[in-house]
Amino acid sequence: MNIGIASEKSGLPAKTIRYYEDIGLLHPARTDNGYRDYSTADIHRLRFLQRSRSLGFSVDECRQLLSLYQDRERDSADVKEIAKAKLVEIDRKIAELVGLRGLLHHLVSHCHGDERPDCPIIDELAGQGVAQ
Amino acid sequence: MNIGIASEKSGLPAKTIRYYEDIGLLHPARTDNGYRDYSTADIHRLRFLQRSRSLGFSVDECRQLLSLYQDRERDSADVKEIAKAKLVEIDRKIAELVGLRGLLHHLVSHCHGDERPDCPIIDELAGQGVAQ
DNA sequence: ATAGACCTTCCAGTAGATGGAAGGTCAACA
DNA sequence: TGTTGACCTTCCATCTACTGGAAGGTCTAT
Known part of the structure; x- marks a missing residue:
């Protein structure tokens, strides 16, 4: 899935999605032509980020929440x-x-x-x- | 008046006062040794800035308010x-x-x-x- | 003479993006 | 086949409003 589609599905601008990758919040695959290739799991992460940011969590808090989200064993x-x-x-x-x-x-x-x-x-x- | 005193009287950190000068919000005199020398009018401007910033006005809005404040003919x-x-x-x-x-x-x-x-x-x- | 408190400038960094330039890629249409 | 236009890439600069720190000059008191 190209970044344009990921942007549509997550409600985040493409610029922001690239920025989130820069700061290590996600690591999408790349296709042969160098384009970012988003999986549905990536889209879930992005939507999660969009929601938690809009709830007023800082990016660093989102990072914590995201790792708790990924961790099936969390309290x-x-x-x-x-x-x-x-x-x-x-x-x-x-x-x-x-x-x-x-x-x-x-x-x-x-x-x-x-x-x-x-x-x-x-x-x-x-x-x-x-x-x- | 040195910047330390101006800081005390205005309630703004010295760093911030220098920054406000950098962005053109005031133009204090200088003494022979190169130190900034604040007049009471400068202190009024600084207090004005401190108050309007803490009321939630942006620096640019403060700039406008400040020029209205200086303008005795304003509406x-x-x-x-x-x-x-x-x-x-x-x-x-x-x-x-x-x-x-x-x-x-x-x-x-x-x-x-x-x-x-x-x-x-x-x-x-x-x-x-x-x-x- | 020297210690310590002040002052100076300049450069870098903060959060969280956003804008734009320069250039590569892809799909469609004539 | 050529070319247009939409899409993608990276990199660099910009925004707000400061704040921190380094390197160095000045002033005052002892």
Whole structure:
């Protein structure tokens, strides 16, 4: 299977698939003409990567998950640990963004947004604002 | 004022301050010995940068905000536009993370997390799960 | 005089791709 | 058979926003 087809089937751009090979996440065969030749197992790996990346796992975490995925003897506890750590991280990110959103929303709603130069957003950024 | 003091006053690492100069965000004076010499106006710019970066604005957005900040004739509408766009972006990011969180939480809570190899998290990543 | 804290420049590396150039290959159509 | 166009290859550069480190100059205190 050529890389174009692998790209279609996995939902990953060809560039990304080559990149994943570069960093050792998979090792597709080659045909006589030098083209990469993807097996269905390769496609599974690629789809696995696409899903776990889109779930917010880093490439290195994906590497771990992938090796757990391949390992029929693994403990589900190992997988759960990684996923739980990621969950904590996501919660932290959400809280941070919600805080940001609150401040920014406050600023936007207090800026009259017309042709006058005075602006509470700039005041805040300059450290002159009320919201701290 | 030397860079160490500027760093303390702005809350930005010296490395970052030099980097901001490299990319043209400020142009501090130099003393005879070649050391950077920060004015209080420079410190204001740096604090402005620190605040707007921590509010989630990109360096390029900071550049725009900074020029609006310097421009006594600016329309507050211009500033509000940038802030509103950022707000939309933050909302989008939050929604995405909340979605992720839901799926991951579901998976974690359904994984028994023991020494057995079967694991719904891996199943999902492999495309065998119920949650899609 | 010298130690240690500062400062300088420059180069490389991080994550996770993405864009583009230069060139090889393949399938179809006239 | 020739040639067009889609596909593939490698390699190198670029992006964001820094960060780390080496090699070396300067300043201050003792």
